[in-house]
Amino acid sequence: MDDYVTYQAAGADTGKVEIALQRIVQLCKGTFDFRDSIGKPAIPIGHFSGVIDIGDGRAMAVKTDGVGTKVFIAQEMEKYDTVGIDCVAMNVNDILCVGALPISMVDYIAVQEPDPALLESIVEGVVEGCRQAGVTLSGGEIAIMPEMIRGPRENRGFDLVGMGVGIVSKDKIITGDTIEEGDKILGLVSSGIHSNGMTLARKAILGKFGVDEYVDELGRTVGEELLEPTNIYVSEIREMLDSGLDLRSLAHITGDGFLNLRRVSRDCGFKIDNLPKTPQIFELIRKHGPVSAAEMYQVYNMGVGFCIVLPADEVDSAMQIAEKHGKGCYEIGSTFKDPEKTVILEEPRLRSAGSQFVEY
Template identity: 40%
Template sequence: MSNAYEASGVNIEQGYEAVERMKKHIDRTKRQEVMSQVGGFGGLFSLASHSYKEPVLVSGTDGVGTKILLAQQAGILNTVGIDCVAMCVNDVLAQGAEPLFFLDYLAVGHNDPSQIEQLVAGVAEGCVQAGAALIGGETAEMPDLYAKDEFDLAGFCVGIADKSALLDRQGVKEGDILIGLPSSGVHSNGFSLVRKIFFKDHQWSFDQCLSDGTKLIDALLTPTKIYVKDLMPLVKQGLIHGMAHITGGGFYENVPRMFNEDLCAHVQVTSWEKPLIFSTMQELGNIPEEEMYQVFNMGVGMVIAVAPENVDTVLASLPQAVKLGHMTRKTTTEQANIVLNFTEVEA
């Protein structure tokens, strides 16, 4: 048999091996609705067992961004798959939908079955954390597009909700209380700035430690937190009026996405403790505080709006969450839909 394709840089046999290595990780994500096996032309997922009156499918797609460059350079490959899933399922969750299944797209310069297994193992772990099935994907070996050690990872998620239970801009009301759920760190946004600060401007090494002793690479590659299992029960109980996933654009861009233009979110930024990684970056980069909240999550990965009478119930279910602020009617003097208060409020 001719080896012309291999001579061009694509190894079919290694592709087969990579698929075999994936199977045990994919099996961890199985749900009863999955109808297909790995290797088909499409993933099959049955909705017959769901009893929604007006079912709506909610989809989201994303990648890992330039955080993936650090994973490549550090040789730490089993966490960015969690990031990829998290960026998608948290967006779907923000609409009030339960994630059902996920598909990934992995592009590599060289098909190394061991490397691919680690990446897909991360994707599978993210799916397990989200309760979503990994029902398919694609691995593309493209030696002319990527260098031998380069890869990229993206994917998409599909979730489901009853039409009446969707979280949209109409749900958040004047007087609602804003509650924040802690992030696990930088998550997967702002890494072009992260890399510039630490590695271009200050030449930090991966093993250099923050002031608390944490290695820099460990702090930066901590996977994005997945909030599905914490928040979905509250969504189904009707206790959440709105939800904002704090991703690219930080607080200023994402919080206003969950309510109408006639409202304004007031956030007291001294109400929670910021992870050390953010103050370290701010100091090294000499970044204004307002800009930090425009780029990063600053320690809060998800913001939810809750009716005042339900706050105690919600906080009891989310022991690490904190009250961040409240919703008001937007006044004629307010130009923006969010106001961040940076001064300490007296008790």
């Protein structure tokens, strides 16, 4: 195990983040009494989006996220018009998880140098993401920070963050509190690495392959594969909800992988026993890191970008809707009673232990 490359060793110490979050969450909770009606949180912190009361039986989902070090790949490839899609995806997919309809985005772009062509290209990607998600881009901010923002290409350093909002009836908020034993888990396929674990991916493979190097297993260059935009799941999930399907839990599989299934209110476990074939990019990272199976599954989506928990008799209807919208969909597992909220991956024989996977 000591020979394996880890996310922490690559420079992303999520353990320290967890420690910080314990205190940060308490600080956030201290603000809840600042509002006694409109603006008061409608669900606890810890779900995929914050949700606040906006009156008249409605609530607003609020989310902010960025694309991390995927911006480095964009700089190395000198291709800036797709990371905006990722920025939108990271926000709207999380908004979906509480049952909300994403409606608008704003963005924040911090740049090393204010190059007009660079900025326009980035925002073109954001606009394309908004088109796919059916949301507006209602504003944003550009910050010029030459002392702080750096990157692999001189004067091309930038960071990209977005914030999205969505609307949901208070009685339609999804938190996983209605999950029953024996419910089925569906997995919607990812487009690849999406926007998480890029620091580990760069550590594992970019020392061995150049971004412009064609790799037979991928069928394209490493850079093209890493830059593939994150799937946006709005259209299929909204149709499932609008059609009356009983979606009991929704999970965006990002950082922490399938451990994200545990972000539910119900005391239940998740047994995953039928995963789709793992995309080649993950095999490349695992092999050339090398990276352990446990680390891979707690950092990456491993081919499943979004999970749905629903009753067994609604599986076929949900799968038909997903396929109608061009998304591969698999029945990957089921739920069971478990106060520990254990996630079991039958292959490669991993189970959750706190905030990580261990072999069993």
